[in-house]
Amino acid sequence: MGIIGAGQLALMMGEVGHDVGVETIVLATSRDEPASLSGDEVLLGEAKDPVALTNLANASQVITFDHELVDLELIVTLEREGIAVRPGSHALRFAVDKAYQRRRFLEAALPVPQFVIVKSNTDPSLEPFLEKLSNEPVLKAPRGGYDGRGVLFPRSREETLSMIEQLSVSGEVLVEERLELDGEVAQLIVRGVDGEVALYPLVTTVQSQGMCVEVRYPAEVSEAIAAQSGVLARRIASLVEGVGVLAIEFFVANEELFINEIALRPHNSGHWTIEGAATSQFANHLLAVSGQALGDTSAIVANAVMVNVVGGDEPSSPQAAREVSGIFVHDYAKAWRPGRKLGHVTSVGDDAHEAHVRAWQGARAYGTVMKEV
Numbered sequence: 001m002g003i004i005g006a007g008q009l010a011l012m013m014g015e016v017g018h019d020v021g022v023e024t025i026v027l028a029t030s031r032d033e034p035a036s037l038s039g040d041e042v043l044l045g046e047a048k049d050p051v052a053l054t055n056l057a058n059a060s061q062v063i064t065f066d067h068e069l070v071d072l073e074l075i076v077t078l079e080r081e082g083i084a085v086r087p088g089s090h091a092l093r094f095a096v097d098k099a100y101q102r103r104r105f106l107e108a109a110l111p112v113p114q115f116v117i118v119k120s121n122t123d124p125s126l127e128p129f130l131e132k133l134s135n136e137p138v139l140k141a142p143r144g145g146y147d148g149r150g151v152l153f154p155r156s157r158e159e160t161l162s163m164i165e166q167l168s169v170s171g172e173v174l175v176e177e178r179l180e181l182d183g184e185v186a187q188l189i190v191r192g193v194d195g196e197v198a199l200y201p202l203v204t205t206v207q208s209q210g211m212c213v214e215v216r217y218p219a220e221v222s223e224a225i226a227a228q229s230g231v232l233a234r235r236i237a238s239l240v241e242g243v244g245v246l247a248i249e250f251f252v253a254n255e256e257l258f259i260n261e262i263a264l265r266p267h268n269s270g271h272w273t274i275e276g277a278a279t280s281q282f283a284n285h286l287l288a289v290s291g292q293a294l295g296d297t298s299a300i301v302a303n304a305v306m307v308n309v310v311g312g313d314e315p316s317s318p319q320a321a322r323e324v325s326g327i328f329v330h331d332y333a334k335a336w337r338p339g340r341k342l343g344h345v346t347s348v349g350d351d352a353h354e355a356h357v358r359a360w361q362g363a364r365a366y367g368t369v370m371k372e373v
């Protein structure tokens with residue numbers, strides 16, 4: 001299996017490859033990238049370079065992704081040449097372009113925050129939209145953003161207009177209502193080549209500064225919300241038609257779910273499944289993409305808490321975290337840099353509070369700059 005990108009997701013895919021009969025070849029920009037450690041082979045090249053993609057395709061039976069920072073046209077070209085790409089370009093378009101995603105979900109009557117897509121701050125649809133809102137909107141660059149990069153929260157009308165002007169230099173701007181959030185949850189659904197789906201249990205995600213800092217299983221929501229999430233996930237999966245893991249991030253507001261965004265790959269909100277579920281999201285992604293039957297997605301623990309480790313001002317290492325008892329430490333083998341996701345820590349057990357405390361203890365020992373929310 002060729003994997004475009006060699007970050008921590010590809011690293012964790014490679015770690016389970018042999019368990020599910022899959023050899024991985026990662027396309028990395030340098031040998032220092034995380035997945036160089038677990039891939040059976042490493043090819044050096046850029047995700048947007050046609051020559052590198054052809055080399056990867058020639059060496060693989062099927063291609064999948066570590067990230068969506070790809071050139072869709074090149075992916076379409078590979079498909080035309082008969083290369084198996086999973087998820088395919090049709091599905092990937094949803095994750096590559098948030099504006100496309102919002103439009104398609106709205107057309108399908110799926111719940112999304114109210115939005116407009118504009119090309120400049122003088123776009124005629126902007127003023128009437130802003131007038132409808134009770135506070136300033138959230139602004140998003142439809143392409144290339146992750147971990148809150150490309151998401152802006154203006155505090156005044158003046159700021160809204162000037163930020164739209166800045167963002168519009170690189171293309172369309174997604175302007176959406178700022179919801180009063182009761183929380184955020186994530187739903188993972190795996191889809192096989194034959195359209196079979198399997199749902200992981202819903203989890204709560206906790207954000208700080210636009211970045212996910214903690215994930216908790218089980219989700220702290222009503223049964224009605226959990227059921228609604230399952231129904232929406234099945235509808236989204238059949239609309240998008242991806243193969244592999246599909247991650248859906250939902251906003252919870254007024255006892256209702258709104259789709260924030262989707263990803264067509266294993267996702268940060270599913271790292272807990274490595275220790276907490278019968279089949280991890282990484283194993284299931286490889287099973288689906290390689291055309292095998294999907295694995296059991298049930299939880300095998302009562303509680304799981306995953307905390308991300310984000311680099312602070314001082315270099316840190318996972319060593320001290322390994323001395324904290326009752327936690328699993330995942331080191332992405334990345335060079336330390338402030339603001340960079342360096343690893344994650346998971347704690348499982350019968351007591352939700354204890355799992356939370358231990359996971360944070362581990363993350364702090366590892367040197368995370370993020371504060372417990």
Ligand code: ADP
Nearest residue numbers: 113138145146147148149151177178179207210
């Ligand atoms: P990214 O793609 O970079 O992860 P998101 O679109 O998920 O960015 O936004 C990051 C965070 O910003 C969200 O998890 C949420 O906490 C907050 N956010 C984004 N959009 C809205 C919105 N419409 N209303 C309220 N909060 C929002």
